[in-house]
Structures are given as C-alpha cells and as structure tokens.
Amino acid sequence: MKLSQMMSAVALVALTATAAGAQDREGWPESFTVGTASQGGTYFAYGSGWANLVAEELGLSGGGEVTGGPMQNMALVHTGEAAFGMTTMGPAAESIAGTNPIAPGLEMTNACAMFPMYQTPFSVTALSSSGIGSIADIPAGAKIGFGPAGSTSDTYFPRMMETLGVEFERRNGGWSDLGGQLQDGLLDVIAFAAGVPVPAVSQLEVQTDINIIEFTEEEQAQIMEAFPVSEFTIGADTYTTLESDARSVSMWNFAIANCELPESFVNAVVDVVMSDNERMVNIHRAAASTVPENWDKNKVMKWHPGAAKWFMENAGADIPADMIHGG
Missing domain, CATH: 3.40.190.10 (Periplasmic binding protein-like II)
Structure with a gap:
C-alpha cells in the first residue's frame, strides 16, 4: 500500500471514530x-x-x-x-x-x-446521669434537641419520636451548641441525623458520661415501616462509650x-x-x-x-x- 493510501486509510478511521463519538454525544450539554x-x-x-x-x-x-x-x-x-x-x-x-x-x-x-x-444515620444521646438508657426511658415533656431548623434531622427525627410514642418539647440549634446545652442540663436528649462519629458526641464523651441509645428491633422496624430509611448499625468502635454495636436507621x-x-x-x-x-x-x-x-x-x-x-x-x-x- 502506498504511503498516500495508508494516510487516507488512517484519516478515514479517525473520521469514522470522530463521527461515532459525536453521535454518542448527541444532545449532550x-x-x-x-x-x-x-x-x-x-x-x-x-x-x-x-x-x-x-x-x-x-x-x-x-x-x-x-x-x-x-x-x-x-x-x-x-x-x-x-x-x-x-x-x-x-x-x-x-x-x-x-x-x-x-x-x-x-x-x-x-x-x-x-x-x-x-448514609446519614439517626442517633440518640443522653447524659448517663439522666437515667435515660432507652427510647422508652425518655420522660413525657423531655426537651429534645433536633439540630438546625429545617435540617434533615429536624424534619424527620421529631416525626420518628412521635411514631414511637415519645412526648417532647422541641429545641433547635447547631450540634455543638446543643451538646453544650445537654451537658448543662438544659436538654434531656439530643437526636442527631449526621455522619458518625458526630463530633459533638465525641466531645461530650470526653467531658462527661453519656448514653448512646440504640433502637430496639421493634422500634427500628416501626421506623423503617413509616419512613424512607434503611437499617443501620453504629459500630462499637465509633465511640469509646459503646461496648457493642448499636442498632439504628439511616437515610440514604x-x-x-x-x-x-x-x-x-x-x-x-x-x-x-x-x-x-x-x-x-x-x-x-x-x-x-x-x-x-x-x-x-x-x-x-x-x-x-x-x-x-x-x-x-x-x-x-x-x-x-x-x-x-x-x-
């Protein structure tokens, strides 16, 4: 094959490939x-x-x-x-x-x-001194911090608590601020929807004794039935407070x-x-x-x-x- 013919053949292949690429990208922004x-x-x-x-x-x-x-x-x-x-x-x-x-x-x-x-996991934290070690332990009228107003946590966690029969007073704020309020006794519980480990919880467990509260199997099933969430496990190595994996739910x-x-x-x-x-x-x-x-x-x-x-x-x-x- 002559050089000119070879060059023509290469050009034809390149042109064909370009046309195919253009066709594949038809309508692309x-x-x-x-x-x-x-x-x-x-x-x-x-x-x-x-x-x-x-x-x-x-x-x-x-x-x-x-x-x-x-x-x-x-x-x-x-x-x-x-x-x-x-x-x-x-x-x-x-x-x-x-x-x-x-x-x-x-x-x-x-x-x-x-x-x-x-995933964005949902988790619950209380001071050990409160005696709150489960969702069922949360007293009627408890002050619960649900995070920034309008956040995923603030939108869904209150509904989840209502589904589980918890009566509460709603509080909002940044996570660090809510952690401080929990430590000062101004809140009974914090309900987080955030990636774990949550920095505010990690800071709390260094400064005081806390309970990281898991859902029971029944509570987990009830929440999964009512909300667009999935099963989730907070690993025992996530926090020093945890002695075993904690059952939770998460929103994808x-x-x-x-x-x-x-x-x-x-x-x-x-x-x-x-x-x-x-x-x-x-x-x-x-x-x-x-x-x-x-x-x-x-x-x-x-x-x-x-x-x-x-x-x-x-x-x-x-x-x-x-x-x-x-x-």
Missing part, C-alpha cells in the same frame, strides 16, 4: 452544574468533587453549586435549572408527592435517581439527574463516578458507600434510563421497568 448545599458541609465537598471529576473525564465544563440542600436540589433538577443534584430519600419522597415546601403542590417527578452516595443520599438528559450522557457520568471508588474516596471518605451494590437503596425515585442501564449491565441490578423513567 457543553456544561453542567451539580446542586449541593452550603459550603463547609459534606454535600458541597462531595458534590463539587464528583462534578470536577466528571467534567475532567468527559471534557466538559462543570462544577458544584451552593444551594439550600436536598429540598432545593429536587426543585432545581426537576425544572432543569441544574442538570444534577443530591438529595436524601425523605426530601425526595416529599418532593415527588408534591409536599416540598419550596413549591407546595408541584409533584417533582422530573428528578431521577442516578447513583447511591452514602442519592445523586439525581434531570430525567430529560440524554441517556448516553447520564450513563457516561455514572460510569465515571462508579467505576473507580478509590478516586471517589479521595474526594470524600463518605464515598466508601458509593459502590454499585448499593443501587437497591433507592425505593423512592424512578431511575434515569441511562443510570438504570449502567447498574443493570455492571451491577446485575434488577430494576423493574415501572421504576425507570419512561418505562
């Missing part, structure tokens, strides 16, 4: 944003990290965007103002049902599940995508995030749970077709057709 939460929190660090990773790997412009968190992210992704976002199962369920306080009555069904992120966090995004685009994004967990853990250690086998933790949202395809092909996911958008 040139840039994207990921709705996260406030700076300094896990959502912002985690979300900005995977946004930058995806942008770099796919040759696009993209990044994390500061938002009001899970509820606002559902709204932003549903309307298409953000291509991607992050949410917890509770806010996702409320948004789909039309009870998102940002837009009451609007059923946000155009936000689809994309991939599992990590999921990345979400606007349901109208191209299937090939979302499939490629999921592939970048889910194919190399070590890279994700380097972004944030919470990503240790960002693994393919956790696809089944979504019981609330319909899957984006591109994401569903990835998990079915790479994780053996058995996703029913009626749980896939457009299916």
Whole structure:
C-alpha cells in the first residue's frame, strides 16, 4: 500500500471514530452544574468533587453549586435549572408527592435517581446521669434537641419520636451548641441525623458520661415501616462509650439527574463516578458507600434510563421497568 493510501486509510478511521463519538454525544450539554448545599458541609465537598471529576473525564465544563440542600436540589433538577443534584430519600419522597415546601403542590417527578452516595444515620444521646438508657426511658415533656431548623434531622427525627410514642418539647440549634446545652442540663436528649462519629458526641464523651441509645428491633422496624430509611448499625468502635454495636436507621443520599438528559450522557457520568471508588474516596471518605451494590437503596425515585442501564449491565441490578423513567 502506498504511503498516500495508508494516510487516507488512517484519516478515514479517525473520521469514522470522530463521527461515532459525536453521535454518542448527541444532545449532550457543553456544561453542567451539580446542586449541593452550603459550603463547609459534606454535600458541597462531595458534590463539587464528583462534578470536577466528571467534567475532567468527559471534557466538559462543570462544577458544584451552593444551594439550600436536598429540598432545593429536587426543585432545581426537576425544572432543569441544574442538570444534577443530591438529595436524601425523605426530601425526595416529599418532593415527588408534591409536599416540598419550596413549591407546595408541584409533584417533582422530573428528578431521577442516578447513583447511591452514602448514609446519614439517626442517633440518640443522653447524659448517663439522666437515667435515660432507652427510647422508652425518655420522660413525657423531655426537651429534645433536633439540630438546625429545617435540617434533615429536624424534619424527620421529631416525626420518628412521635411514631414511637415519645412526648417532647422541641429545641433547635447547631450540634455543638446543643451538646453544650445537654451537658448543662438544659436538654434531656439530643437526636442527631449526621455522619458518625458526630463530633459533638465525641466531645461530650470526653467531658462527661453519656448514653448512646440504640433502637430496639421493634422500634427500628416501626421506623423503617413509616419512613424512607434503611437499617443501620453504629459500630462499637465509633465511640469509646459503646461496648457493642448499636442498632439504628439511616437515610440514604442519592445523586439525581434531570430525567430529560440524554441517556448516553447520564450513563457516561455514572460510569465515571462508579467505576473507580478509590478516586471517589479521595474526594470524600463518605464515598466508601458509593459502590454499585448499593443501587437497591433507592425505593423512592424512578431511575434515569441511562443510570438504570449502567447498574443493570455492571451491577446485575434488577430494576423493574415501572421504576425507570419512561418505562
């Protein structure tokens, strides 16, 4: 073959590959944003990290965007103002049902599940001197700190306590502030929804004797029946106070995508995030749970077709057709 013929052949192959790449990327946006939460929190660090990773790997412009968190992210992704976002199962369920306080009555069904992120456990702490060693021990009218107003903890933990028959006075504040109030006797209990170990609890157990209260099997089952939470175990090595693993529940966090995004685009994004967990853990250690086998933790949202395809092909996911958008 002459040199000119060889060059023509190489050019033809390159042209064909380019055309195929262009076809694969049909409808892809040139840039994207990921709705996260406030700076300094896990959502912002985690979300900005995977946004930058995806942008770099796919040759696009993209990044994390500061938002009001899970509820606002559902709204932003549903309307298409953000291509991607992050949410917890509770806010996702409320948004789909039309009870998102940002837009009451609007059923946000155009936000689809994309991939599992990590869990937010629910845990209860009291001073040992209070004599409160179980949920049943919490006296009627107890002052319970539920975290910052409007947080996941403040939204769901009071409802969980009511479900378990606890009568209480509600208190709000930052976790460190609530820890101080507990130690000073201004609160009876703190109910946390936060990654463990919770710094405020770790600080408390250094300064005083505390009880980290687990749910009974019956209480755990009751909460799981009533709320979009999963079974969770707080390991005995999490706190020096714990002598054995503690039974709890957790709410899963999921990345979400606007349901109208191209299937090939979302499939490629999921592939970048889910194919190399070590890279994700380097972004944030919470990503240790960002693994393919956790696809089944979504019981609330319909899957984006591109994401569903990835998990079915790479994780053996058995996703029913009626749980896939457009299916």
